[in-house]
Amino acid sequence: MATHSRLYWAFSDSLTMIARSLRHITRNFELLFLTVVLPVFLLLLFVYVFGGVIDVGSAYVDYVVPGLILMCAGYGASMTTVTVAHDMVNGIVERFRSLPIVSSAMLTGHVVASLVRNMISVTLVVAVALLIGFGPTAGPLGWLAALGMIALYILAISWAAVALGLIAKTVEGANGFSFFILFIPYLSSAFVPAESLPSWLRPIAENQPITPTVEAVRGFLMGTPLGNSVWLSFAWCGGILLISVIGGTYLFKRRTSR
Amino acid sequence: MNDDVVIEATGVEKSYGRVRVLTGVDLRVEKGTIFSLLGPNGAGKTTMVRILATLIKADAGSVLVAGHDVARNPVRVRRSISLTGQYAAVDELLTGEENLRMMGRLYHLGRKAAWRRTDELLEAFDLVKASRRPVKTYSGGMRRRLDLAVSLMTRPPVLFLDEPTTGLDPRSRQAMWDVVRDLTVTGTTILLTTQYLEEADRLADRIAVIDHGKVVAQGTPDELKRQVASEYVELVLDDGENYDRALRGLGAAAVHTDPQLRSVSVASDGSPGGFRRILEWVEGQGLAVTRVRVKSPSMDDVFLALTDNPDKSTRSDSVSRKVGI
Numbered sequence: 247m248a249t250h251s252r253l254y255w256a257f258s259d260s261l262t263m264i265a266r267s268l269r270h271i272t273r274n275f276e277l278l279f280l281t282v283v284l285p286v287f288l289l290l291l292f293v294y295v296f297g298g299v300i301d302v303g304s305a306y307v308d309y310v311v312p313g314l315i316l317m318c319a320g321y322g323a324s325m326t327t328v329t330v331a332h333d334m335v336n337g338i339v340e341r342f343r344s345l346p347i348v349s350s351a352m353l354t355g356h357v358v359a360s361l362v363r364n365m366i367s368v369t370l371v372v373a374v375a376l377l378i379g380f381g382p383t384a385g386p387l388g389w390l391a392a393l394g395m396i397a398l399y400i401l402a403i404s405w406a407a408v409a410l411g412l413i414a415k416t417v418e419g420a421n422g423f424s425f426f427i428l429f430i431p432y433l434s435s436a437f438v439p440a441e442s443l444p445s446w447l448r449p450i451a452e453n454q455p456i457t458p459t460v461e462a463v464r465g466f467l468m469g470t471p472l473g474n475s476v477w478l479s480f481a482w483c484g485g486i487l488l489i490s491v492i493g494g495t496y497l498f499k500r501r502t503s504r
Numbered sequence: 505m506n507d508d509v510v511i512e513a514t515g516v517e518k519s520y521g522r523v524r525v526l527t528g529v530d531l532r533v534e535k536g537t538i539f540s541l542l543g544p545n546g547a548g549k550t551t552m553v554r555i556l557a558t559l560i561k562a563d564a565g566s567v568l569v570a571g572h573d574v575a576r577n578p579v580r581v582r583r584s585i586s587l588t589g590q591y592a593a594v595d596e597l598l599t600g601e602e603n604l605r606m607m608g609r610l611y612h613l614g615r616k617a618a619w620r621r622t623d624e625l626l627e628a629f630d631l632v633k634a635s636r637r638p639v640k641t642y643s644g645g646m647r648r649r650l651d652l653a654v655s656l657m658t659r660p661p662v663l664f665l666d667e668p669t670t671g672l673d674p675r676s677r678q679a680m681w682d683v684v685r686d687l688t689v690t691g692t693t694i695l696l697t698t699q700y701l702e703e704a705d706r707l708a709d710r711i712a713v714i715d716h717g718k719v720v721a722q723g724t725p726d727e728l729k730r731q732v733a734s735e736y737v738e739l740v741l742d743d744g745e746n747y748d749r750a751l752r753g754l755g756a757a758a759v760h761t762d763p764q765l766r767s768v769s770v771a772s773d774g775s776p777g778g779f780r781r782i783l784e785w786v787e788g789q790g791l792a793v794t795r796v797r798v799k800s801p802s803m804d805d806v807f808l809a810l811t812d813n814p815d816k817s818t819r820s821d822s823v824s825r826k827v828g829i
Contacts, residue, residue, distance in 0.1 A: 255612060262609045266595065273597040273638060341593035341654070344557060345610045346582050502559075 259347040263355025264362075270329065271363055280325055285318040285367040286374050292437065293378060302439060308382070311375045312392075312463035313436025315368050316456055319400045320431060322364040323407035324424030330356050330411025331420030334501060343502050350495060353408055360404035361397065368396060382467040392466035395479060399459045402483040403427060405490035412497035436460050455482035508535045510662055510693045511556060516565035518551055518717075525551045527717040528565070533695055533710075536688055540708035541697040542807070548717040549697035550590065553666050556695065557587040570662055586655035587664040592647035593654075594639050600650050601626065601635040607654045618657075625653040629683070645676030652683065663687065665696040669703060681707060701807050713810045720810045735774040735800050737782050741766045742792035753789050769799070 250258075271277045292314060297306035333339050333352065342352050372380070384392065407427060414420035433447065434440070434456035443451055451457055458478035465472035511533035518526040525548045533539040541549045554560045556569055558578035567574045570584035594603050604625055608618025626632045629649040634642060639650065648668065655663060668684065669677040684707060687694060698704055704711045705725045713721045713728070721728055736759065741747040747766040751758055760769035772778040779798070786793055 250612075258612075259610060262606055266598065266606055269602065270597050336596070337589055337591040337593040338595060339593075340559065340587070340589050341607075342610070343559060344582060344585070344587045345607075346579060346612065347610050 256348050256351070259351040260354045260358075263351045264358045265355075267329070267355040267359030268362060271359065277325055277329075277363070280321050281363045281367050282370065284321060285314070285371045288318065289314055289371050289374055290378075293375075296437075300438060305379065305381070307375060307378060307380045308468055309464075310437060311371065311380050312460050312467065313431060313434070313456075315371055315396055315463070316399060316436060316460060317428075317431040318367045318371060319364045319396070319403055320427045322367060323360055323400070323403045324427050325363075326356055326360040326404055326407040327411040327414070327420045327424045327427070328417060330408050331414045331417045334412065335415075335417060339502055349502065350498060353494060353498060356408055356411075357401070357404045360407065361400055364400045364404070365397070368393075383469045384467045388466045388469075392463045395459060395462050395466065395476070398483045398487075399455070399479070402455075402486040402490070405494060406486050409490045409494035409497060412494055412501060430454055431456050434460060455479070455486065458482060509533070510535045510570060511539070511695060512568045513552075513556065514566050516552065516555060516562045516567060518548075518555065518560070518563050525717050526555075526562070529714070529717070529719055531712060531719070533693060535693050536691045537709040538684070538688055538694045538696065538707050540704040540711045541695065541714050542699070542701065542704040542708075542711050543697075543714035544699055547714045549699075549714055550666055551717075552714070553587070553664050553695070553697055557585055557664050558582055559587070584660060585662045585664060586658070586660040588651050588655045588666065588668060590667045590670060592644075592651040594647060594650050596640040597638055599636050599638055600631050600642070600646075603639060603650060604654060604657065607657050611658045613658065621657055625656060629653045643676075645672055645679065648672060648676070648680060649683070652680075656687075659690075659692075661691070661693060663692055663694045665694060667697055667699070669698070669700070677703075713807065715810065729800060735798060736760070736769045736771045737779065738767055738769045738795075738797045738799055739782075739786065739791075739793050740795040740797075741768065742794050746792045749789065750786075750791055753785075753791075772798070774798075 271281060289311070292310050293307045297310065300306055302309040330353070333356075339352065343349050382388075407424070410423040410427075411420050414423055431437070434451050434454060436456055440448055440451045440457060458475040459482070461470070461475035462472060462479045464470050465475060509532055511531060513529060513531040516526055516529040517524070529548070529552055531539070531541075531552075541552060543549050551560070555562045556567060556574065558569075558574050558581050561575060569581045572580040572584075574581050595606070598606065601622060604622040605618055608621055609615070611618075613621065626635045629652070631646065631650060631653065634646060639647065642650065652665075652668070665684065669680050672680065681703070684694060684696070696703075696707065708725065710722070710724055711728060712719045738760070739750065741750055744763075744766065747763065747768070750768050751761060754768060754770060757770055758768050759771060761767070770782055772782060783796070
């Protein structure tokens with residue numbers, strides 16, 4: 247039992263928790279739906295239904311894919327809020343706490359599963375988008391940079407989702423919180439250029455995490471000007487990540503030590 | 505400390521804000537025994553178990569479990585204990601087998617050992633057939649069994665069971681009792697909380713009655729029964745007239761009267777002389793009695809006498825009168 251180092255067990259415990267959370271995807275219809283069906287459905291909806299009337303000066307599919315990816319990440323993360331809240335109220339957290347493990351391994355499991363789930367969605371959206379005419383100009387490095395941006399955003403929003411799940415006292419409450427995560431993409435340049443928004447809405451669109459992240463991904467994939475979007479996105483995602491990890495860990499300790 | 509004492513708590517206190525949940529609890533549990541914390545809802549049983557199991561810290565007092573201080577060395581304590589809470593703490597989406605294997609891994613058993621122990625436990629808890637089904641399809645009794653199986657993954661020397669049969673049907677409860685009793689054969693020490701008197705009476709070697717955050721009585725089931733009341737003699741009278749006369753004649757000495765059954769109970773010290781005196785009194789009064797029974801106090805009497813129950817005014821009065829004679 248004691249033949250391995252602490253680090254080995256911290257890693258092993260996290261892997262066990264990740265495996266647990268990943269299994270949930272295949273067992274929970276809602277999770278599976280939000281991971282596989284909804285992203286593709288939204289892509290087709292935006293491109294074929296709204297795309298016809300939205301003029302962005304180029305093919306709408308090229309414009310909307312980065313935004314859609316981030317929106318789907320929001321849906322994926324919102325489920326994490328619910329599953330964390332569920333773990334907290336149903337008693338299994340007590341069991342985990344009584345084990346000789348780093349208790350935050352449970353949170354790690356949720357975050358990594360969220361990351362994996364959302365990367366599956368991203369892959370699906372991109373694959374279907376390529377089939378219906380998505381034509382990115384990026385080389386391998388551009389793709390890598392774009393995926394990196396997306397992964398960072400997903401990581402940040404997943405941790406935020408975990409923190410929200412810990413704030414919520416009930417599973418229903420967690421569902422309500424996740425509304426915020428779902429709503430912000432609509433007030434950004436994800437689906438329409440920020441310049442097309444009414445002037446009073448523009449400051450909101452320009453000063454939130456989605457807009458710079460979308461612009462950065464678009465820049466890497468489509469070759470549009472990057473400006474300072476990469477740094478702004480780093481700052482936003484880094485900030486959210488920092489606050490959520492610290493806040494989430496604190497909340498988890500507080501809620502499990504009573 | 506005596507090697508045979510596995511759990512020793514002294515002066516444990518815990519408050520949440522202004523609510524004092526535990527106000528100085530002392531406990532001693534010996535190795536290989538079943539100890540029951542008995543008390544009504546809100547008495548502080550769960551809080552006490554959570555302190556013993558290192559989940560929360562006491563405000564004051566000291567607790568030693570398996571030779572280690574829970575406040576100073578919780579990690580050591582955790583290696584020797586396992587806790588089964590009030591709600592089955594299992595993963596609903598995973599199968600029974602997956603739950604056990606996962607917990608085996610989290611107990612750091614190593615893959616092969618975890619797999620092997622899983623098979624043993626599924627077998628022992630009659631869950632083999634259901635092992636590949638998600639837990640959400642299990643009945644309440646099956647969930648509890650799986651939950652307990654998870655607790656036994658590492659054969660812990662000390663087991664905490666927090667209300668293990670609350671919400672179970674009588675048959676599942678009986679099955680759970682059998683399982684718990686079997687565990688002591690292997691030398692496991694068990695501390696269980698319950699609000700069922702019958703459960704404490706049947707399972708426990710020793711009982712601590714806890715109420716308002718305090719241990720109000722402690723001992724073996726028999727000791728507790730003796731502590732509260734002596735035995736009493738129940739007379740069933742022939743008709744209403746005899747019943748009324750018996751009541752008048754006995755006055756304050758009559759306890760547990762029941763007009764419907766026309767029964768009157770009289771406290772007795774359980775000796776032949778005491779018994780004879782009661783029968784002589786009946787004869788002297790010329791009362792028509794159809795049946796005489798000697799009764800021992802039930803755990804109900806003990807419980808109601810010791811805890812601050814809402815219907816205390818009627819019940820525990822009669823108990824204290826009984827003790828008084």
